[in-house]
Structures are given as C-alpha cells and as structure tokens.
Amino acid sequence: xxxxxxxxxxxxxxxxxxxxxxxxxxxxxxxxxxxxxxxxxxxxxxxxxxxxxxxxxxxxxxxxxxxxxxxxxxxxxxxxxxxxxxxxxxxxxxxxxxxxxxxxxxxxxxxxxxxxxxxxxxxxxxxxxxxxxxxxxxxxxxxxxxxxxxxxxxxxxxxxxxxxxxxxxxxxxxxxxxxxxxxxxxxxxxxxxxxxxxxxxxxxxxxxxxxxxxxxxxxxxxxxxxxxxxxxxxxxxxxxxxxxxxxxxxxxxxxxxxxxxxxxxxxxxxxxxxxxxxxxxxxxxxxxxxxx
Numbered sequence: 238x239x240x241x242x243x244x245x246x247x248x249x250x251x252x253x254x255x256x257x258x259x260x261x262x263x264x265x266x267x268x269x270x271x272x273x274x275x276x277x278x279x280x281x282x283x284x285x286x287x288x289x290x291x292x293x294x295x296x297x298x299x300x301x302x303x304x305x306x307x308x309x310x311x312x313x314x315x316x317x318x319x320x321x322x323x324x325x326x327x328x329x330x331x332x333x334x335x336x337x338x339x340x341x342x343x344x345x346x347x348x349x350x351x352x353x354x355x356x357x358x359x360x361x362x363x364x365x366x367x368x369x370x371x372x373x374x375x376x377x378x379x380x381x382x383x384x385x386x387x388x389x390x391x392x393x394x395x396x397x398x399x400x401x402x403x404x405x406x407x408x409x410x411x412x413x414x415x416x417x418x419x420x421x422x423x424x425x426x427x428x429x430x431x432x433x434x435x436x437x438x439x440x441x442x443x444x445x446x447x448x449x450x451x452x453x454x455x456x457x458x459x460x461x462x463x464x465x466x467x468x469x470x471x472x473x474x475x476x477x478x479x480x481x482x483x484x485x486x487x488x489x490x491x492x493x494x495x496x497x498x499x500x501x502x503x504x505x506x507x508x509x510x511x512x513x514x515x516x517x518x519x520x521x522x523x524x525x526x527x528x529x
Contacts, residue, residue: 240514240515241511241514241515242283242353244456244457244460244514245451245453245457246354246358246359246451247361248457249358250350251461252460252461252464252510252511253346253349253353253511255467255468255507256272256275256276256346256504256507256508256510256511257272257276257347259272259468259472259504259507260272260273260339260346260508261339263475264335264336264482264484265480265482266331266334266335266482267480268500268501268504269335269338269342270338271501271508271509272339272346272504273338273341273342274509275507275508275509275512276342276345276349276508277345278509278512279345279349279512279515280345280348280349283352283353284352295344295345298337298340298341298344299338299340299341300337301337302333302340303330303333303336303337304333306329306330306332307325307326307329308320308325310332310333311323311325311329312326312328312329312486313326313327313328313329313484313485313486314326314328314486315487315488317330328484328486328487328488331484331488332484332485335482335484349511351378354378355378356375356378356379357450358451359371359375360372361451376431380424384420384424387420388416388420391416391419391420391423395412395415395416395419400412400415401415460510463510464507464510467503467504467506467507467510470499470502470504471500471503473500474496474497474499474501474503477496479491479492479494479496480497480500480501
C-alpha cells in the first residue's frame with residue numbers, strides 16, 4: 238500500500254471523496270467527529286505543524302457556524318437560557334455544532350484534495366472522458382495559487398513605491414483597489430498570452446493524444462479495496478437507518494446496535510485510512526534513511 242501522494246490518482250480521489258461524501262450527508266455526531274479528526278490528521282501528516290493561520294480560520298469558522306444556528310433557530314424543547322426574549326435551546330446548539338463540523342471537515346478534505354490532485358493528475362482523471370473539462374480544471378487549480386503569488390508581488394511593489402499606505406480605512410481601500418486593478422490587468426494579459434501559446438502549439442487542430450506516467454499497481458489495488466470495503470460498510474449502516482440522528486424537536490440518539498457499531502468502525506477506518514497510508518510511507522522512509 239502506498240501513500241496517497243504516490244498512488245494512482247483515481248484511487249486517491251476515491252479515497253478522499255468517499256470520506257468527505259459520507260460526512261457531508263450524515264448528521265450523526267460520531268461520524269462527523271471521526272470525519273473532522275481524520276481530515277485534520279491527514280492535513281497535519283501531509284503539511285506538518287505549519288498552517289497556523291489556516292487552523293485559526295477553521296476554528297473561528299467552526300465557532301461562528303456553531304453559534305449562529307441557536308441564535309437564528311429556536312426549535313427544541315430544552316431551553317438553556319433566554320436572550321432578548323428568544324429561547325436558546327440545546328437542540329439548536331448541538332445541530333449548529335454538527336453542521337459546523339460537517340462544513341469544516343469538508344473544507345479540510347477538499348483542501349487536501351486540491352493539494353494532492355495536481356494538474357497532471359486531473360488530466361489523467363478526466364483526460365479520456367473530457368479533455369476540455371480536464372484542461373479547464375487543471376488551469377483553474379493552477380491559477381488560484383498563481384494569482385495569490387502575483388497579488389503578493391504587486392502589493393510588495395506598491396508598498397516599496399510608497400503607493401500602498403495603510404494609515405486609515407480610506408487609504409487602505411484605495412490601495413487594495415489599485416492592487417486589484419493591476420492584478421486584473423495582469424490576469425487578462427496572461428490569459429491572452431496563454432491562448433496565443435496554445436494556438437501556436439496546435440491545440441484543437443487534431444485529435445489529442447495522451448501520455449501518463451501513472452500506473453495501477455498492487456498497492457493501489459489494496460488501497461482501493463480497503464476504501465470500497467469501509468465505504469460500503471458505512472453506507473449499509475446509513476441505508477438501514479442505524480446511524481440516524483434526530484435533533485428536533487427533541488434529541489433522539491441512534492441506538493448502540495451491532496450494525497451501528499460496525500458503521501462507526503468502518504467509517505473510522507475510512508476516515509483515518511489516508512493518514513495511515515501517509516504515515517506508513519513516512520515511517521518506511523525513516524527506516525530506510527536510518528539504515529544508510
């Protein structure tokens with residue numbers, strides 16, 4: 238079994254999207270907690286302890302989403318306190334926390350997906366089905382970090398010239414508008430250059446051929462089989478209603494049946510399977526380096 242960064246792109250996509258898909262359509266708190274823990278663990282295994290600002294943003298997003306629902310929705314029978322003559326209920330608070338966990342875990346999963354699925358991997362996935370769609374997706378994923386880097390360069394240049402002042406709100410707004418205008422002009426010019434380059438290289442003249450360095454190996458088969466096994470077990474539990482959670486008007490937790498425990502176990506293994514595969518690769522690489 239290989240890490241997701243080395244395995245076949247189709248296997249990596251199936252593994253990540255299976256873990257994210259179940260959490261997006263299930264409001265069971267145990268499933269959502271496992272999804273969030275697995276997504277954060279995989280992100281940390283891949284990126285290390287960096288990205289503090291991203292984690293802070295996700296924590297703030299979780300807090301905002303969790304607190305907005307009880308302030309807007311007043312359904313539920315368990316009143317915690319009354320705020321401005323409006324009841325704040327336990328059911329609304331727990332539902333808000335569950336929805337926040339679903340959103341944040343999905344953002345973590347798809348951020349790891351965007352880091353893992355580079356342009357060549359997207360071309361490999363969609364190239365045979367729709368070459369134009371594959372090209373558009375790969376260019377879109379490329380332009381997001383490209384625009385970020387270019388905006389940073391423009392901001393630094395404007396600050397060095399003394400044209401970007403952040404003394405008050407008005408000057409900051411004018412400076413940001415100027416940076417955005419320069420970035421938009423650069424983006425349009427870069428789009429024209431890209432189109433001319435593609436035309437000069439004969440794009441769209443004839444039928445395209447495809448070359449790929451990715452192969453489907455034995456480790457890919459093992460990882461895909463485990464993913465489908467755990468995904469199928471979790472889906473069976475969901476389809477049978479063993480993991481259904483009711484929040485309104487009163488909390489009704491799912492019963493602790495063997496089918497529910499099997500669903501929790503399958504999804505827990507599915508959520509942590511990317512981290513285990515990546516961790517196994519790191520451990521194997523450390524052992525090989527220690528023998529040198």
